[in-house]
Amino acid sequence: xxxxxxxxxxxxxxxxxxxxxxxxxxxxxxxxxxxxxxxxxxxxxxxxxxxxxxxxxxxxxxxxxxxxxxxxxxxxxxxxxxxxxxxxxxxxxxxxxxxxxxxxxxxxxxx
Amino acid sequence: xxxxxxxxxxxxxxxxxxxxxxxxxxxxxxxxxxxxxxxxxxxxxxxxxxxxxxxxxxxxxxxxxxxxxxxxxxxxxxxxxxxxxxxxxxxxxxxxxxxxxxxxxxxxxxxxxx
Numbered sequence: 707x708x709x710x711x712x713x714x715x716x717x718x719x720x721x722x723x724x725x726x727x728x729x730x731x732x733x734x735x736x737x738x739x740x741x742x743x744x745x746x747x748x749x750x751x752x753x754x755x756x757x758x759x760x761x762x763x764x765x766x767x768x769x770x771x772x773x774x775x776x777x778x779x780x781x782x783x784x785x786x787x788x789x790x791x792x793x794x795x796x797x798x799x800x801x802x803x804x805x806x807x808x809x810x811x812x813x814x815x816x817x
Numbered sequence: 818x819x820x821x822x823x824x825x826x827x828x829x830x831x832x833x834x835x836x837x838x839x840x841x842x843x844x845x846x847x848x849x850x851x852x853x854x855x856x857x858x859x860x861x862x863x864x865x866x867x868x869x870x871x872x873x874x875x876x877x878x879x880x881x882x883x884x885x886x887x888x889x890x891x892x893x894x895x896x897x898x899x900x901x902x903x904x905x906x907x908x909x910x911x912x913x914x915x916x917x918x919x920x921x922x923x924x925x926x927x928x929x930x931x
Binding site for chain 1: 873923
């Protein structure tokens with residue numbers, strides 16, 4: 707069965723202090739890996755899709771990378787408005803309509 | 818363009834009651850999926866529908882059911898509510914049911930069972 711583990715559970719950064727969030731996954735055949743941002747009480751907001759090892763995507767201060775076993779979300783010079791929970795999800799080849807989510811990393815950026 | 822809309826936004830029900838949650842997908846999206854998110858955890862897959870047919874089902878009891886209408890909107894029904902059903906219920910729409918494309922989520926329905 708697909709498994710997704712995110713670490714750390716919580717991360718507190720000072721504004722401008724860069725860091726990375728980790729998503730480790732186990733899946734028989736990867737259809738896609740997705741990163742979402744979720745603000746309290748709201749639905750997840752799509753950030754990136756990665757399909758194959760070596761792929762990278764960037765958006766503003768965020769950069770997502772993918773290997774065969776894990777994905778990283780790098781946050782460069784974060785701002786307080788980047789504070790949120792970041793969720794990672796995978797879709798498997800044989801059950802591609804279903805996304806399996808990790809429990810997320812809650813990021814707090816202090817000014 | 819309107820995003821995914823869910824109704825109601827909040828709901829309080831008593832144990833044993835029945836509840837119906839509603840979702841309208843993004844225009845042009847034919848796939849709707851339902852997820853349950855308990856506080857502090859990631860969303861758990863419940864159902865996926867595409868062109869009114871069930872395409873996937875997660876590990877949830879038969880008390881949970883869903884359907885999709887010709888206009889691609891969807892309902893999630895939960896019978897005989899338990900305290901453990903209290904959660905944020907999320908609806909997501911996507912272009913296809915075969916995966917590989919991003920899903921867009923609604924704001925969710927917060928269900929509290931007392």
